Amino acid sequence: MKRRDLLKSAFGLTAGLAGFSVMKPVYSADDWVEKGPDMPNVPITKVTNRCYYFLAQDGEPSPSNQGFFSNPGFIVTSEGVMVVDTGGSLQIGEMLVRQIKTVTDKPVVKVINTHIHGDHWLGNQAFVDAYPDVEIYSHPKVIQQVKDGAGEFWVGFMSRNTNNATAGTAVTPPTKELHGGETIKMGDTTFKIHYLGKVHTDSDLAVEVVEDKILYSGDMMMRRVANMADGSFPGSISAMEELANMDIKTFIPGHGLHDGKALVKEQKEFFEVIYNTVGKYYDEGLSDFEIKPKIEAHPFMQKVASKWPGYEHTIGRFVSDAYHEFEMSLFS
Numbered sequence: 001m002k003r004r005d006l007l008k009s010a011f012g013l014t015a016g017l018a019g020f021s022v023m024k025p026v027y028s029a030d031d032w033v034e035k036g037p038d039m040p041n042v043p044i045t046k047v048t049n050r051c052y053y054f055l056a057q058d059g060e061p062s063p064s065n066q067g068f069f070s071n072p073g074f075i076v077t078s079e080g081v082m083v084v085d086t087g088g089s090l091q092i093g094e095m096l097v098r099q100i101k102t103v104t105d106k107p108v109v110k111v112i113n114t115h116i117h118g119d120h121w122l123g124n125q126a127f128v129d130a131y132p133d134v135e136i137y138s139h140p141k142v143i144q145q146v147k148d149g150a151g152e153f154w155v156g157f158m159s160r161n162t163n164n165a166t167a168g169t170a171v172t173p174p175t176k177e178l179h180g181g182e183t184i185k186m187g188d189t190t191f192k193i194h195y196l197g198k199v200h201t202d203s204d205l206a207v208e209v210v211e212d213k214i215l216y217s218g219d220m221m222m223r224r225v226a227n228m229a230d231g232s233f234p235g236s237i238s239a240m241e242e243l244a245n246m247d248i249k250t251f252i253p254g255h256g257l258h259d260g261k262a263l264v265k266e267q268k269e270f271f272e273v274i275y276n277t278v279g280k281y282y283d284e285g286l287s288d289f290e291i292k293p294k295i296e297a298h299p300f301m302q303k304v305a306s307k308w309p310g311y312e313h314t315i316g317r318f319v320s321d322a323y324h325e326f327e328m329s330l331f332s
C-alpha cells in the first residue's frame with residue numbers, strides 16, 4: 001500500500017470517531033519506513049521426517065511479535081518443498097525461506113494458502129522473490145476476495161497492529177485454484193486437498209499428507225478464540241465430524257500446538273456448546289448478552305475453552321455471531 005493510502009485510511013478511521021484534532025493519527029510521517037525490520041528466526045517444529053511447521057507463540061499480532069501469530073508449515077518431498085501458509089508479512093515470508101533452507105537445499109515449488117485471512121498468505125511475496133517459478137494455490141474464493149480488495153485490508157490490518165513492522169509487504173495473491181478433492185503427487189509424497197464448505201471462512205482448504213497421516217487444517221481448528229465473523233457454527237460442527245472420521249493421526253492447526261484427535265473433539269465441543277445453548281435460549285426469548293453467561297458457565301468452557309488465547313475478549317462476539325447465524329437459519 002502506498003503511503004498516501006495509509007494516511008488516507010488512518011484519516012478515515014479517526015475522522016469517523018471524533019474531532020480529528022484531538023485524535024492521534026494511526027500513522028505520522030515520523031513513523032513511516034519503506035521496509036520494516038527483519039523478522040527474527042522462529043524455531044522449526046519437526047513433526048515427522050517430512051512434515052514441519054513454525055509454531056506461533058502469541059494469539060494476536062503485536063509490535064513485539066512483528067505480526068507472527070499463525071503457524072506456517074512445510075513438507076519436504078523428493079521433488080521439492082510444499083509450503084502451507086506463508087505468514088502475514090514480507091519479513092515473515094523471508095524468515096520462512098531462510099529457515100526452510102536450513103532443513104533442505106531443495107527449492108520451494110508449491111505454496112498453498114489455506115484461506116483468505118492475511119496472516120496466512122501475505123508472506124507469498126518472499127516466496128515469489130526467492131523462487132520465481134513457485135506455484136501459489138488457494139480456493140478460488142480467496143483469489144476473488146483479493147481482487148475485491150481483501151489484500152489491501154489485510155496489509156493495513158497487519159501494519160496497524162505491528163506499529164508498521166510489516167512495512168514493505170505487497171499483496172501477492174495466489175494464482176492457481178484448488179477446489180478440494182484433488183490429489184497432488186510430488187515424488188515420494190501424496191497430498192490430498194480437502195474443502196468442507198463454509199467452516200472458519202468460505203475458502204478453507206486443508207492439506208493432507210497421506211504417507212504421514214498428517215493434516216494441515218488451517219484455521220478450521222485451533223485452541224484459540226479469534227474470529228468467526230466469516231465462518232459458520234453448524235458448518236464447523238459438521239466439518240469436525242468429517243475430520244474426526246478421516247484416517248489422520250496428527251492435526252497441525254493454523255494457530256497453536258499440533259495434536260491428535262483430541263484437538264478435533266475439543267473444537268467440535270466448543271462450537272456445539274455455543275450453538276446449541278444459543279438455540280435453546282433463543283427459543284425461550286433470551287437475547288445474546290443474556291445467553292453469554294449461561295455459555296460461560298458450561299463446564300467445558302470453564303475447564304477447557306476459557307484457557308485458550310482470546311477467550312475472555314472474544315467469547316461475547318462468538319455468542320452474538322452464533323445468535324445471528326441461528327436467527328438467520330430460521331428465515332432461510
Ligand SMILES: [Zn+2]
Nearest residue numbers: 115117200219
Ligand atoms: Zn483465519
